[in-house]
Amino acid sequence: MWDKGTWSVEVKQPELQISRSYTPLPPIKPVDYSELRFLIRKEHKGEVSGYLHSMGLNSQMELRGPHPGFDIPENVAEVVFLAGGTGIAPALQAAYTTLERRNAEARVRIVWSNRWRDDCEGGGQLDNMDRKQAGLIVQELEVLQKKHPGQLTVDYFVDEEKTFLNQKKISQLTNTSRRSNFEGTKLLFISGPEGFVNHFAGPKRWEDGREGQGKVAGVIGKMALRDWIIWKL
Numbered sequence: 001m002w003d004k005g006t007w008s009v010e011v012k013q014p015e016l017q018i019s020r021s022y023t024p025l026p027p028i029k030p031v032d033y034s035e036l037r038f039l040i041r042k043e044h045k046g047e048v049s050g051y052l053h054s055m056g057l058n059s060q061m062e063l064r065g066p067h068p069g070f071d072i073p074e075n076v077a078e079v080v081f082l083a084g085g086t087g088i089a090p091a092l093q094a095a096y097t098t099l100e101r102r103n104a105e106a107r108v109r110i111v112w113s114n115r116w117r118d119d120c121e122g123g124g125q126l127d128n129m130d131r132k133q134a135g136l137i138v139q140e141l142e143v144l145q146k147k148h149p150g151q152l153t154v155d156y157f158v159d160e161e162k163t164f165l166n167q168k169k170i171s172q173l174t175n176t177s178r179r180s181n182f183e184g185t186k187l188l189f190i191s192g193p194e195g196f197v198n199h200f201a202g203p204k205r206w207e208d209g210r211e212g213q214g215k216v217a218g219v220i221g222k223m224a225l226r227d228w229i230i231w232k233l
């Protein structure tokens with residue numbers, strides 16, 4: 001799956017017989033297929049996330065999948081990924097596939113918005129702090145940046161610090177006029193809580209019994225971005 005793009009698996013809660021989807025984080029060492037890592041937010045009264053957070057070491061769980069998400073095309077040139085909260089997990093997947101398995105000149109720009117600084121400790125502030133104090137995901141993003149200098153940027157926005165992603169920032173990220181000599185597919189992803197996706201790209205819609213993309217609306221809908229494939233996750 002790491003050759004393809006974004007993907008998820010379902011975790012089953014055995015007592016209630018319900019399942020929810022979760023997004024494996026890309027490998028940090030050479031690919032070890034026996035290991036899956038996740039970032040799972042503990043939702044207040046969340047059935048499956050609460051169950052997962054209550055599990056002890058060496059517990060067993062039932063997984064279903066993998067379920068493919070978006071396949072990153074071979075000729076990808078630009079990826080802009082707007083991630084809210086745990087939407088950073090598919091952002092890491094897209095960055096991994098693009099940077100490790102595609103053209104060495106492809107560029108990835110991630111924006112990670114969180115409500116609280118605790119969720120992205122050290123993000124955008126690593127020059128002034130001990131790296132070990134940074135959040136694990138922030139550290140992983142930095143490792144990927146160092147491995148692919150100039151190819152990956154990460155911007156952090158934190159609601160409680162009154163910094164917010166806006167149209168101006170998205171315009172900057174999608175303005176690739178200075179790279180007009182480098183042709184290829186341009187992908188703009190929006191991934192996160194429903195309110196985040198709705199605000200920036202409009203709601204997804206049920207189409208033929210499945211969750212489909214719906215129209216591109218919201219902030220991005222007003223921008224008339226040409227040449228970009230826009231994908232809600």
Ligand SMILES: Cc1cc2nc3c(=O)[nH]c(=O)nc-3n(C[C@H](O)[C@H](O)[C@H](O)COP(=O)(O)OP(=O)(O)OC[C@H]3O[C@@H](n4cnc5c(N)ncnc54)[C@H](O)[C@@H]3O)c2cc1C
Pocket residue numbers: 008020021022023024038039040041042043044045046047048049050086089
């Ligand atoms: C493709 C995909 C990938 C995903 N990847 C990840 C990931 O990597 N990490 C991650 O953390 N999440 C991920 N999610 C979200 C995840 O699947 C779950 O939706 C999330 O963990 C919540 O599930 P839950 O069973 O814990 O909560 P649920 O029990 O479904 O509850 C969700 C919320 O609704 C509230 N709620 C429930 N019932 C009611 C009610 N009757 N009235 C009012 N409020 C109610 C709960 O308090 C809770 O806040 C992904 C989702 C998709 C579709």
